[in-house]
Amino acid sequence: AQTVTQSQPEMSVQEAETVTLSCTYDTSESDYYLFWYKQPPSRQMILVIRQEAYKQQNATENRFSVNFQKAAKSFSLKISDSQLGDAAMYFCAYNAGNNRKLIWGLGTSLAVNP
Amino acid sequence: DAGITQSPRHKVTETGTPVTLRCHQTENHRYMYWYRQDPGHGLRLIHYSYGVKDTDKGEVSDGYSVSRSKTEDFLLTLESATSSQTSVYFCAAGEGGGYTFGSGTRLTVV
Numbered sequence: 001a002q003t004v005t006q007s008q009p010e011m012s013v014q015e016a017e018t019v020t021l022s023c024t025y026d027t028s029e030s031d032y033y034l035f036w037y038k039q040p041p042s043r044q045m046i047l048v049i050r051q052e053a054y055k056q057q058n059a060t061e062n063r064f065s066v067n068f069q070k071a072a073k074s075f076s077l078k079i080s081d082s083q084l085g086d087a088a089m090y091f092c093a094y095n096a097g098n099n100r101k102l103i104w105g106l107g108t109s110l111a112v113n114p
Numbered sequence: 115d116a117g118i119t120q121s122p123r124h125k126v127t128e129t130g131t132p133v134t135l136r137c138h139q140t141e142n143h144r145y146m147y148w149y150r151q152d153p154g155h156g157l158r159l160i161h162y163s164y165g166v167k168d169t170d171k172g173e174v175s176d177g178y179s180v181s182r183s184k185t186e187d188f189l190l191t192l193e194s195a196t197s198s199q200t201s202v203y204f205c206a207a208g209e210g211g212g213y214t215f216g217s218g219t220r221l222t223v224v
Contacts, residue, residue, distance in 0.1 A: 033211045045204060045215035091156065095211030101147075101172070102211050106156040 002027045004094050006105035013082045014113050020067075021077045021108045023092030029053075033095045034068065034075045035102070040088040048090070051075065079110075087112040117141045120205050120216035127223055133192040135219050137205030139185075145209050146188040148172075148180060150201040151218070157204065163188055195223045 003026045013019035025034070036048040051059045051068050058066050063083075067076045079086055092105040119138045127133050139146065148160040149172075159172030161180040169180050177199060179191045188207075192199055200223045206213040 035211050043202065043218045045206070045213075045218075047212055047214075050212055093211060101159060101162065102157075102213070104157045106154070 002029075002094060002096065002103050004092050004103050004105040006090075006092055006108050008108045009106070010109045010111070012111040012113055013079070013086075015082055015084060017082055018078060018080045019082055019110065021079075021090050021092075021110065023075045023077070023105055025073050025075065025092075025094045025103075027073070027094065027096065029096045031096070034066075035093040035095070036064070036066070036075075036077045037091045037093060038086075038088045039091065039107075040085075045091075049077070082112050084112050084114065086110065117214045118205055118207055118216035120203075120219050122219060123217065124220045125222070127195050127221070129196060129223055130194050133195050133221065135190045135192075135203055135205075135221070137188045137190070137207075137216055139188075139207045139214075141207060141214060142185060143207035143209065143214075144185070145207065146182065147206045147213070148178075148188070148190045149204045149206065150174065150199075151204060152201050160190065160203075192221075195221075197223050199223050 005024045032053045034051045038046045038048045049061045063080045065078045089107045091107045094103045121136045147162040149157045158174045160178050163169045163182040181189045203219045205216040
């Protein structure tokens with residue numbers, strides 16, 4: 001069965017510093033997609049970044065980047081120059097290329113300290 | 115216009131009553147989903163739809179039913195609400211995992 005594990009229930013970072021959130025997954029598929037979603041206190045779920053497994057290049061969206069290690073089945077999210085607005089719950093998710101249902105991790109709660 | 119609109123945003127209902135939550139999309143996605151979010155469980159899929167009148171069960175479908183009569187609307191019904199169905203419910207739409215989510219409905223069953 002495919003699973004997604006986020007081993008850090010809570011993390012904190014100082015404003016303007018860099019933080020990395022961990023995610024590992026288990027799958028026997030070779031073609032799939034990985035995602036990071038952000039859920040701020042407003043409750044709105046927002047897609048932060050996506051990675052296609054066939055792409056070796058790590059995805060980047062402004063201050064957000066990933067470290068995708070396919071062999072290790074690891075997909076970490078790096079947030080650079082952290083801002084107060086980055087405080088949120090972050091969810092890692094997996095989707096097999098031929099299956100449109102997402103498999104979710106349990107989330108990491110990120111606090112940003114001024 | 116928001117891509118996904120959920121209504122109501124909050125609801126309190128009594129045990130044993132039926133409840134319907136509504137989801138409306140303006141993005142013409144074929145796939146739509148209903149999730150519930152509970153502490154310690156993350157997001158769990160209740161039901162999903164892959165087209166008008168085409169629906170299937172997710173991992174926590176007991177006590178819930180859905181209907182999709184139009185591409186843009188996806189309804190979730192709690193047939194007889196129980197306290198264990200107190201939760202935050204999210205609707206989502208999209209394919210391949212890059213979903214757009216609604217703002218959620220906080221449902222409290224008393």
